[in-house]
Amino acid sequence: MPKIEYKSIKFQQKSLELINLVNQVVEEYQAQGYELTLRQAYYQLVARGYIPNNERSYKNIGNLINDGRLAGLIDWHSITDRTRNLRSNSHWDNPADVIASARYSYLLNKWDGQPNYVEVWVEKDALVDIVGQACRPLDTPYFSCRGYTSQSEMWSAAQRFISQDYRDNRVIIHLGDHDPSGIDMTRDIQERLQMFGADVYVKRVALTMNQIGTYNPPPNPAKITDSRASKYIDEYGNESWELDALEPQVITDLITNEVTALRNDEIYRSVCDSEERGKDELKMIERNYDKAVAFLESEE
Template sequence: MADQDPVMRVVDRVFRKHGVRPRRRRRAKTQRIVDVALEVLGEYRPMTVRQVYYQLVARHIIENKRSQYQAVSIALRDARKWGEIPWEWIEDRLRRPRRVSMWHDLAEFATTAVNSYRRDVWETQEHYVECWLEKDALSGLFEDVLRPYGVTLNVGRGYDGWSSIRNAAMRYLAWERGNDDDEEEPYPEEVLPKTEDSTEVLNEKLRGFLAVADARKAFSANPLKHRPRPVTVLYFGDFDPSGRDMVRSLEKRINFFGTYPKIRISALLRSDIDEYDLPPDFAKKTDSRAASFIAEHGDISVELDALPVTVLLKRLEDSIRDIMDLTALDEVLQAEKEDKSRITLEWRAKS
């Protein structure tokens, strides 16, 4: 490790005086981990330890091994404890306190309310888009990109539960069908019985028919003011057996409720692994989906976190901008800005 800076020399001397062992001199490899982690966090933050780890793997600083993950975790812990990396640059998304929102006075609350005001950007869009993300660790970075565009983010953390799927299907039904046409829409061919169907197939179709009927009933009871328009789901997940199967499962279960959005895999792609020289891992042979995945893609597996953050977020934003009407979006955002100014002036005049 390089010579300590003057401040850390004082810290070590004071700690030693009080009988506390000062920090040990780092090995060159550990110092390299800290130095590159600082570079990564200097570009995008906050990140989780796991995200930093995969960025180090992608830059070939360390190998993709469990022991190396532990080494990174310890190095980042010590670097924060010694003030080399700010604590707020590393986040733990799984352990967050549920704080109660409170304000000093009405003026502070009014400021919060004004800042939270958003016009519905989708009222003037011809195409509705949402983003589905497999990894919760990346959700903070995704939210920062999606927020200005008003795009909904769904974080799956694996296979979504049926309640989440149904809620999504209800949103997509609203956009696909709108609520301006009172004509009864025919039921999907997939849920209609045929004379040649077996008992097992008929039972499955019955369940599907009831699901579609239930979704339409709930939608009709509380219709949203939407015009009919196409729906696209942008999916970001790992390149591995489960990651690819989640897309199949998502599409099948959403279709179960009679809505058929276009689901586009935005990342991670097989071409990304080659183009960005991403460090591969072997597909888990214990995964029941491994055989078919390996047959199609080969014995390779890479997590979404390994893709350079700049590349990942640019792809996310470019995908959104390719679908949305940017002129209409700018008009809504300008009207929103004017609304906020008017609300602020009216509040100040009354207070």
């Protein structure tokens, strides 16, 4: 992993110690296969008691990580920005490589024949990669709401769920912050989907007060400027909590447990077996690509 010095910066000893702590947190999560956003790294430092939990502290750690990278003390791959990405076409060196790629991407719908249809929705785009790491192996669609979902996307979602009316149940597993708006978003999703004619159960699985008691994420003051603050404070008090503060593995486990509880494993395994047979066929074509081309050319 690249630690490249682009700028000579003289740090105070306290800053150097904090940079070492940042590296420890990042390396710990990289070993588990997770990439952290700046906010997730910040919350892990707060949760471990290394820094206070306030806006100034968040800005300071952002500046320190920026300087640490420029000084060659923090890996450039250590913090990910999930909101800004380069997009481009895929390319291959030869036609056989396309078949190899197709073999890896050949996936049957594991929810075919299942009594339930399930999607996972998360409030924040910054967490969509972590949610995706949980959902992709489960072949479960996932969606970043980015706050209150737009009317256009909510209508499209309703049409998607209506098309699944032949199933016994349609379920959204919803994860969001425990703050005035984050709590209200679960209600909003349920009510607007119903307004558009979709029969869906929206199950909020995070954050909950039970999880806050179990995992003890660092609290924030409830936003009193939020129009929903008064009701929230009456019920939960003056503190709020962000989903980002949960460790990625906790989020992964929550999603996995909820999804698998709604899945018929016998049907799932049958589809997986069919998928493997298809992959084997593609592998055979890949290995014998030149022979296949020669045969087809001889038939022309």
